[in-house]
Amino acid sequence: MDLSCFKAYDLRGRVPDQLDPELANLIGRAYVDVTGAKNVVVGYDIRLSSPDIAEALRAGLIAAGADVFDIGLCGTEQVYFATSHYGMDGGIMVTASHNPKDHNGMKLVGPESRPISSDTGLNAIRDRVREPFQDAPVLGRVKHLAVAQDYVQHLLGYIDAAALRPMKLVVNAGNGGAGAVIDALEPHLPFEFVRLHHQPDGEFPNGVPNPLLEENRAVTAQAVVREQAAMGIAWDGDYDRCFFFDETGRFIEGYYIVGLLADQFLRKAGGGKVIHDPRLTWNTLDLVRQAGGEPVESKTGHAFIKQRMRDEDAIYGGEMSAHHYFRDFAYCDSGMIPWLLVAERLCQSGQTLSSLIDARIDAYPASGEINRTIDRPAAVIEAIEHLYRNKAERISYVDGLSMEFSRWRFNLRMSNTEPVVRLNVEARGDVELMREKTAELLAQMERLNTLAA
Known part of the structure; x- marks a missing residue:
C-alpha cells in the first residue's frame, strides 16, 4: 500500500495514486482506533475530489464506532473552531491547501484542536492503516453541524465594531473557500468589498490559490490601485493564511x-x-x-x-x-x-497601511526568504558557521543556524522535504548592508556547494 501521502504534519498527495476514497476510509478507521475519539468533526475544501474523499472518510469513522459531525464545505480553521468550540474529541479537514488541483490531503487534530503530527499520533495512524479492520459492534452516525453563525460571531469578537469606519477593501479568494466567509461577515461590517476570483471553483481557473507566488499577486495589486482601496487581502485555498497589499498595491512581507x-x-x-x-x-x-x-x-x-x-x-x-x-x-x-x-x-x-509598514521596513530591512538548491546542505551550513563564527555576537540553533552581529543577522535552515537551504537576512536601519550581506552569503553558499560536490 502506498502511504507516501503521510507527511510530518499532515497528509498530502496526488489523487488517486497517492490518496483515494479507499485509503480515506482506512484513515478514518485508523484515526478512531489510535485516538479513541467518539465525536469527530469533518469538513472539506473546494477541490473536486474533496466530497468523495470526505464521504469515504466519514464512512470509515462511523464503521469504527465514532459519531461524525459533518460541517461540509469550509476552511481549515472552521474545523479547528468546531472541534474546540463544541468540545469534540477531534477533527479532520480534507484539504491540500495551495497544492496543485490534482492533489488532496488531510489535516488532523485531537481534543481542543491539538495538532496530530508524526510524533503525536500521525505515524501510529499510518502504521495502523496497514493492518486489517473489523467494524465496531455499534456503528457511529453522521450528524450535520451548522457552525457558520457561531464562527462569524467569534471572529467579530476580536474587533471593536464601534471603532470601524467605511473603507474599501479588495478581497481575492483565489477561487478557494474564503469568499463565503467574506459574504457572511459583510452585513456586520461597514466595509465595501471589491471581490476578485470570489466563487469557489476546484478547477482553479485563475491558477492555484497561493499568493506567495509572484505571478499570483498582480491581479490583487492592480485592483487595489484601480479601485483606490485602503488595502488588499488574498488567501490560499483553505484560507488558513492571508496576505496583505497596502494602498499602493505593494505586497507586504x-x-x-x-x-x-x-x-x-x-x-x-x-x-x-x-x-x-x-x-x-x-x-x-x-x-x-x-x-x-x-x-x-x-x-x-x-x-x-x-x-x-x-x-x-x-x-x-x-x-x-x-x-x-x-x-x-x-x-x-x-x-x-x-x-x-x-x-x-x-x-x-x-x-x-503603507505608513504603518514603511517605518518598520526602514528600521529593519529584510531580504525575505531566499531558497537555494544545495547538494549537501548540512555541510554547507556548518561551513558558513565556521566562516562567520569569530565575528558573531550571538549564535542560536533553535531552528537551523541563526547568527547575529552588531548591525545585521541571518538565519540558514534546511528544508525537511528537499535539498534546499532557506536564507533570511536583516539589518538595523541599513538596506544597503542587508543587500550586501545577502549577496555575500549567497556567493559563499554557491562556492561551498561547488566544493562539497
Missing part, C-alpha cells in the same frame, strides 16, 4: 505583519507573551517589547508554535510565512482574524 499584529494584540491585552519564529526577529522583538509584551522564540512550524503557545499561555503567535495563531482560537491559525485586526488598526489610527 509576512514578517512585518507579525509585528503589526503583535503590537495590536498587546495594546488590547495590556501585555502578554508573543511567540515568533527564528528566521527574522528584530522587528518583532522591538515592537513586542515597546508594547509591554514578552517575545518567545519557537522553532518554525505550526505544531511547534501551537505547543509553545500552550506552554507559555501566549496571546498571539506569528510566522513570516503568513500563519497567525491566537490563544482564543484554540491556539490555532486563522486567515480571517488577521485582516480584521489590521482593518481595525487602520480605522483606529487613521493611518494608511
